[in-house]
Amino acid sequence: QxxxxxxxxxxxxxxxxIVSLNCTYSNSAFQYFMWYxxxxxxxxxxxxxxxxxxxxxxxxxxxxVDKSSKYISLFIRDSQPSDSATYLCAMxxxxxxxxLTFGGGTRLMVKP
Amino acid sequence: xxxxxxxxxxxxxxxxxxxxxxxxQTMGHDKMYWYQQDPGMExxxxxxxxxxxxxxxxxxxxxxxxxxxxxxxxPLTLESARPSHTSQYLCAxxxxxxxxxxxxxxxxxxxx
Numbered sequence: 258q259x260x261x262x263x264x265x266x267x268x269x270x271x272x273x274x275i276v277s278l279n280c281t282y283s284n285s286a287f288q289y290f291m292w293y294x295x296x297x298x299x300x301x302x303x304x305x306x307x308x309x310x311x312x313x314x315x316x317x318x319x320x321x322v323d324k325s326s327k328y329i330s331l332f333i334r335d336s337q338p339s340d341s342a343t344y345l346c347a348m349x350x351x352x353x354x355x356x357l358t359f360g361g362g363t364r365l366m367v368k369p
Numbered sequence: 370x371x372x373x374x375x376x377x378x379x380x381x382x383x384x385x386x387x388x389x390x391x392x393x394q395t396m397g398h399d400k401m402y403w404y405q406q407d408p409g410m411e412x413x414x415x416x417x418x419x420x421x422x423x424x425x426x427x428x429x430x431x432x433x434x435x436x437x438x439x440x441x442x443x444p445l446t447l448e449s450a451r452p453s454h455t456s457q458y459l460c461a462x463x464x465x466x467x468x469x470x471x472x473x474x475x476x477x478x479x480x481x
Contacts, residue, residue: 265409289468300459300472301412345412349468357470361411 260284263346263360272369276333280346280360283327287348287358290322292331295343295362304344305331336367372396375460375473382450382480390445390476392460401443402461402470405429412459418443419465450480 261282270276278292289308293301305320307313307329313320319332329348333340346360373394382388394401403416404427414427418437432454433447443462447454460473 291468293472298457298475298477300461300474302472303469306469343409347470352466352468356414356417357468359412364409 258283259361260358261346261348261360263363265361265363267364267366269366269368270336272336272338272367274336274367276331276336276340276365276367278331278333278344278346278363278365280329280348281327282329282348282358284358285324285327286350288351289349290320290329291347291357292318292320293345293347293359295345297342301345333365336365338367338369341365341367373460373462373471373473375458375476377476378474379477380479382478384449384451384480386450386480388447388450388478390458390460390478392443392445392473393441394443394460394462394471394473395441396462396471397440398462398471399440399465400463401437402463403427403433403435403443403445404459404461404472405431406457406459406475408457416445450478452480455479 263280292305294304295301310324317334321330343362345362347357376391399420404412413429415431416435458476461470463470
């Protein structure tokens with residue numbers, strides 16, 4: 258079993274929909290959680306960074322962490338065709354520069 | 370915005386040729402990484418470095434080699450390319466104590 262599981266999709270939604278992307282993980286020691294967005298034939302770029310449980314909002318994006326369930330989510334409000342990309346979750350133990358553990362990524366397609 | 374550069378972006382090369390993928394970052398990051406990613410598939414860490422003269426193998430076994438003679442430069446070399454090396458290679462860097470990894474745009478290698 259992988260340490261971090263992510264549904265590969267593709268997830269296809271109409272423009273304007275609310276999108277929910279999720280990751281589950283098995284290691285309860287993970288404390289720091291990230292979401293990366295990767296456009297086709299590009300490198301991943303950091304989208305959201307959260308610590309421990311709770312919510313963090315940045316514009317149309319909300320990252321949610323539920324450590325008790327070992328479950329993290331990324332919500333995208335008012336989705337746009339430009340949000341079409343692969344979204345990867347990543348996580349690690351502390352802020353001391355440990356290696357990130359990545360999920361496999363979910364491919365999202367937002368149709369106009 | 371991350372300042373990490375990879376060249377070439379796209380390369381088609383014959384079997385048996387030696388290739389070097391270049392990666393440079395201008396952020397002064399001590400840590401640098403090489404990931405391999407097939408289209409639509411997971412990121413796999415193949416090499417990393419904690420600083421000058423430090424190189425380590427990652428989770429995925431790779432026939433490539435790396436060197437770190439200067440902080441800003443982390444080239445990856447394949448001595449004899451094979452079709453099985455066809456993939457996207459992503460270079461990344463991070464601060465010693467930070468969690469955020471910054472990626473380059475990737476080098477797409479096709480070996481024919």
